[in-house]
Amino acid sequence: MAYTVLVTGGCGFIGANFVRFLLTERPNWRVVNIDKLTYAGNQANLADMADNPAYTFVHGDICDQNLINELFDRHKVQAVVHFAAESHVDRSITGPDAFIHTNINGTFVLLEAARAHWPAKDQAAVCRFLHVSTDEVYGSLGPTGYFTEETPYDPRSPYSASKASSDHLVRAYFHTYGLPVLLTNCSNNYGPYQFPEKLIPLVLNNAQHGKPLPIYGDGQNVRDWLYVVDHCEAITKVLESGQVGESYNIGGHNEKKNLEIVELLCDLLDKKIAPLPSGAARRSLITFVRDRAGHDRRYAIDAGKIERELGWRPRFTFEQGMEQTVEWYLANRDWMDGVLDGSYQSYYESMYGSRGAVQADKE
Numbered sequence: 001m002a003y004t005v006l007v008t009g010g011c012g013f014i015g016a017n018f019v020r021f022l023l024t025e026r027p028n029w030r031v032v033n034i035d036k037l038t039y040a041g042n043q044a045n046l047a048d049m050a051d052n053p054a055y056t057f058v059h060g061d062i063c064d065q066n067l068i069n070e071l072f073d074r075h076k077v078q079a080v081v082h083f084a085a086e087s088h089v090d091r092s093i094t095g096p097d098a099f100i101h102t103n104i105n106g107t108f109v110l111l112e113a114a115r116a117h118w119p120a121k122d123q124a125a126v127c128r129f130l131h132v133s134t135d136e137v138y139g140s141l142g143p144t145g146y147f148t149e150e151t152p153y154d155p156r157s158p159y160s161a162s163k164a165s166s167d168h169l170v171r172a173y174f175h176t177y178g179l180p181v182l183l184t185n186c187s188n189n190y191g192p193y194q195f196p197e198k199l200i201p202l203v204l205n206n207a208q209h210g211k212p213l214p215i216y217g218d219g220q221n222v223r224d225w226l227y228v229v230d231h232c233e234a235i236t237k238v239l240e241s242g243q244v245g246e247s248y249n250i251g252g253h254n255e256k257k258n259l260e261i262v263e264l265l266c267d268l269l270d271k272k273i274a275p276l277p278s279g280a281a282r283r284s285l286i287t288f289v290r291d292r293a294g295h296d297r298r299y300a301i302d303a304g305k306i307e308r309e310l311g312w313r314p315r316f317t318f319e320q321g322m323e324q325t326v327e328w329y330l331a332n333r334d335w336m337d338g339v340l341d342g343s344y345q346s347y348y349e350s351m352y353g354s355r356g357a358v359q360a361d362k363e
């Protein structure tokens, strides 16, 4: 019997890359993707998978306990890979409510469904609840040191606090109920299909069109950058071989200052596309703006545990990942235009009409 994985948030950036990865690399598995299609969810991200018989899309909310229970019953879900979340720090500063609702309550709903549907001890050999989280739960580092799986939690934005909260719930379900959970805490992802509110796609889009490139504060904040394809491989590794109850940090071994990233993107575009009408280098578009409230200074991941215990390390160098990413955005300007003019939000209706959540399910 095919292994059935419920992916939440599969129309978002990492989720869509992961669904495509599983359907390609694990052709005998079945993937059920539940996504609410918030502003960050884009059905076009998986347009090429829509007719794959191993793929089912469900338009719905992870906070809807009845719907989630029904999906577990109907599809005999054996694994959950939980991406669905509000994911942007800036939005969590201006409107934290949705973060608390989806990231905490939504995770709780999924845990309850798994607990109700995976009761028998022998299921633990097969069933897995993999919660995808962030390194931001560990707080902010000074100039040295790394986050390990033992670093105490110290979240500092409403986003990271909501993710930390959901991590604690997931661990509590392991300790209290024996639910077979796994946690991953990864660094900043980059790659195809990322919503252009995040640094890299935002800069790529603005720089192409000669618009200002906003850098918060002094641009010296450091992030560790992980190519999304490497991340998908790491998640699959943890799902298949991780030890239940454990957390795994996933990082790209690529610490960069924000300003370095933006300068690199400017230089790559100057080489690849027509110059700005003014003839100026794209670095001239860099504009220092007011800093983000509570802006964490540095994140850096020690990804030694997943390498030692599961044999995973990133396959792509930063240069390779960035090259492929820039090429993808240049080759997919229609995707970006659809996101920017809002037409991506009518994609669902054009595919499925105005039917409700469960009717959109193919089965």
Ligand code: NAD
Binding pocket: 008, 009, 010, 011, 012, 013, 014, 015, 034, 035, 036, 037, 038, 039, 040, 041, 042, 060, 061, 062, 063, 082, 083, 084, 085, 086, 087, 088, 102, 106, 132, 133, 134, 135, 163, 186, 187, 188, 189, 190, 195
């Ligand atoms: P994203 O914002 O691109 O996508 C989130 C997806 O979740 C969207 O498709 C959205 O429609 C869906 N969603 C939101 N609320 C929902 C709800 N209530 N019910 C069902 N679906 C809902 O996010 P992403 O960047 O792909 O991140 C995925 C996960 O990875 C998140 O849990 C995030 O915290 C985590 N993460 C992301 C990064 C990163 O660099 N992007 C880094 C570390 C961890």
Ligand code: TYD
Binding pocket: 088, 089, 090, 188, 197, 198, 199, 200, 202, 214, 215, 216, 221, 222, 223, 258, 292
């Ligand atoms: P972001 O992509 O929002 O990810 P996160 O906040 O989860 O790390 O931002 C990455 C870094 O880039 C972060 O330090 C904030 C900074 N940043 C800018 O300087 N300008 C921008 O326009 C954005 C979106 C981010």
